[in-house]
Amino acid sequence: MHVHWRHIPAANNSYAALYAACEQAGYLLDAVNEPTGDITCYSLTSISERFYREEIADADCITVVGGPHASACYREVAEYADYVIVGEGEYTLPRLLASLEKGTEVPPGVATRAGYTPADHTVLLDAHPPFTRVKGYTEISRGCPFGCGYCQTPRLFGRCMRHRSIDEIAAATSRFRDVRFVTPNAFAYGSDGIHPRFDKVEKLLSRLKNRIYFGTFPGEVRPEFVTDTSLELVGRYCANTRLHFGAQSGSDRILREIRRGHTVADVHSALDLCREHGFTPVVDFIVGLPGESEEDEQATVDLVRAATRVGKAHVHCFIPLPGTPLADARPHPLLPETQKILGQLALKGKITGSWMEHEIRFFSRSSHL
Template sequence: MIVNWRAIPQANNSLAALSAACESDGYHLQITDEPLDDVTIYSLNSINERLYRDEIAGADCITIAGGPHPSACYREVAEYADYVVVGEGEYTLPALLAAIEEGRDPPPGVATAAGYTPARHTVLLDAHPPFSQIKGFIEITRGCPFSCGYCQTPRLFGRCMRHRSIDEIARYASRYRDIRFVTPNAFAYGSDGVHLRLDRVERLLRSLDGRIYFGTFPGEVRPESVSQQSIDLILDYCANTRLHFGAQSGSNAVLRRLHRGHTVEDVICAVELCRENGLVPIVDFIVGLPFESDDDQRATLDLVRFVTRAGKAHIHYFMPLPGTPLSNEQPRPLLPETEKVLGKLALGGKITGSWMDHEIRFFRRTSHL
């Protein structure tokens, strides 16, 4: 049976991980620019799904869809795709391919037009390589204990953090000169995500040879995890001169409603620690949140100004994502002064991202089928 992977740039890391998982079960994914026999696999997010929906529906082959959007909207996607992998794919996708090849019903964790039975497993990272022939970033942690209202991560991967072992990380990191990681919070490695174990982070960093990039895309950190002790680990072991973390709002009232689990003061402290230690802070913000007042939006603008005095801000306009608590909310308009200030900062090279076009935000991220 020929198994094809539809080339979609935003899913490159999913391709690396799932190609390795399928290879372990004897299935080799062939990268293609169109659906081909016998099976074609798609990994989709909530922006690009609309670009491939008609292609999948009209494909003259068996189609499998997975990723953040199909996982959250599996009933809808099952109307045009033959199979939908819901959630993690390392175990489910090879099991589905075997079922197709042998003419059996799909395993749990796969939705079809006929129905859906949830998966009965959780992926152990050490049981599946982060990549094989197709290289990708090394995923060191999966899951997040926080429940940010706009975020799909805890809904896809759960709130219990699972970590790849240091030996396995070092094994795959040895194939890189520049080592980068996928994680919801790099400083949370080896911990429950709330109570940090920086001793374990140091053990990880000490085990690696090469230029280590830690706490920067695609493995950012959270602002409350930034301390002198955690920054010292970057300075002692890593090559990056930037630290990337999310503020999201300059209003504590909004942060509470988002269930972010940190305060504005945590963000300010993190920015100041970066500045004092010669690191450039790169800070994410979301504007147009549905329940922010004019004063809340102005507070965010003030925090953006503060950040850009020492570093850079990455700005996005709120988009409700399926499967999240804010999925049915609508973004509020930006104040004219917000658009004016953000435009001026962008012209000065102080901010990046997009507060007008969602696609810029999502087309720089990767998904996990």
């Protein structure tokens, strides 16, 4: 049985993780640029989905589709794909491939036009290497206890954090000079995701012999986890001079409404601590959040300005994602003055992102099938 993986740049890390999981089960996912062979697998976001929908529907092979969009809209995707992986794929995808090879029943966690039975497992990260022949980032944690209204992560992976063991992380990264990590919050390693365990973070960092990049894309941190202790650890063990964290809004009211779980004061504290410890902060913002007033928008602009005085900012337009509490919301139009200020900061090299074309934000991100 010949199984292939449809090459989609934004899904490269998903490919690396699922190649490793399928290789363990005896299946090799060769990358292709069109559906071919017996089976072709796809991982789709809510932005990329429309570019591949017709291709999948017309494919002359069995199609298996996963990713954040397929997980959130599995009934819709099952109308044009043969099989839909809902949620995590490391265990479900090889199980589905085995059932197709043997002609047995569709396993739990897979949707078809005929219906869907929820998955009967949660992935243990140590049971699957983060990558093998296909190189990817090293995923050290999965799941998020926070329920940010715009985010698919806790809906895909749950709100209970799971961590890969230090032994497995060290083994996976031993062949490489530079190491970057996939995690919803690097400083939450080894913890419940709410109460940091910096002792465990230090055990991880001190064990690795690589040039470590920690707290940078694709493993950013939360502002309330930026402390003297966490920054001292990065300074002692890591190579990065930047720290990437999310502020999202400059309005405490909006932060409460989107269930962000931190305050504007936490962001200011993180900015001050980065400056004191010699790190350049890189701060994420979402503009056009639903329910914003002019005062809320101005507060966000003010916080963007504060961030760019000591570092840089990534600014993006809100986009409603299926499966999230804000799925049915619409972006709030930006004031002309806001657009002007953001444009001026961009010309000065202080901010990046896309506050007018929200789709750009999602072509550089990936989630596991």
